[in-house]
Amino acid sequence: MFTGIITDIGTLIEIDDRNDGRRLRIATKYDPETIDLGASVMCEGICLTVTDKGSGEERNWFDVFAARETLEVTEVGAWTPGRRINLERSLKVGDELGGHIVSGHVDGLAKIVERRDTGDQITFVFEAPRELSPFIAKKGSVALNGTSLTVNTVEGNRFSVHLIPHTLQATNWPDYDEGDTVNLEVDQMARYAARLIQARQES
CATH class of the missing domain: 2.40.30.20 (Elongation Factor Tu (Ef-tu); domain 3)
Known part of the structure; x- marks a missing residue:
């Protein structure tokens, strides 16, 4: 779950189109040491799962995967490198709810x-x-x-x-x-x- 309060503007730096979907690598100010593999990050309103993470060329990054279903109902399929992306990490118990309850499931x-x-x-x-x-x-x-x-x-x-x-x-x-x-x-x-x-x- 999320609140709709954006905590970083990431940059799309790499795309890998596959038969089953699209892998996205996003540069971020988030410390990769604080991101668990399998964690959820909301990217432009879409809840996506972190599949890899790391640092390089003086920037942090994480990978997420958009399945075919996600590509069909969102604009992810049209994203190109260099695009700026609104990011929010998932809520933890006790976090302040500054916006409203957001699921990250695009309607x-x-x-x-x-x-x-x-x-x-x-x-x-x-x-x-x-x-x-x-x-x-x-x-x-x-x-x-x-x-x-x-x-x-x-x-x-x-x-x-x-x-x-x-x-x-x-x-x-x-x-x-x-x-x-x-x-x-x-x-x-x-x-x-x-x-x-x-x-x-x-x-």
């Missing part, structure tokens, strides 16, 4: 339809898949590329979020523009509430 892709820069802040407007729009509510939470964000407005299947200077400095959001797609995970509480209502209606 779908949201498309940026508008970017409004105001001074050192940015407002993004997204278009969500219609089947996910019922789970997005004004003042509710969403995870976009692993970042816990508050929804400002909702109109149909479009919604907006506002990014403050700290968020822009701590994440790779300045890299995004109109036409780009991002990994979307809706709030788990909204998903379970909708399922409960559905179950009651069916009974």
Whole structure:
């Protein structure tokens, strides 16, 4: 589990495409001695398992593997070396929950339809898949590329979020523009509430 609070911006430095998926090597400021093999790291909102780690050329790195299923529902298949990646390590018991509960299981892709820069802040407007729009509510939470964000407005299947200077400095959001797609995970509480209502209606 994660909180959607980004703790590092990694850099994709190596890709190995295979029949069963894609291996990614990501440079990071994380100390590899503190990362266990098999540990989960959220990369752009996707929970991936660490398969190798190390240091070299004055930088730390770890490897993760994206299976075919992950490639089909996310943008991982389009990533190229040099890409900046939002990272968060999994929660430990007793950690501060600064954002909201995030699983790292992407529900779908949201498309940026508008970017409004105001001074050192940015407002993004997204278009969500219609089947996910019922789970997005004004003042509710969403995870976009692993970042816990508050929804400002909702109109149909479009919604907006506002990014403050700290968020822009701590994440790779300045890299995004109109036409780009991002990994979307809706709030788990909204998903379970909708399922409960559905179950009651069916009974």
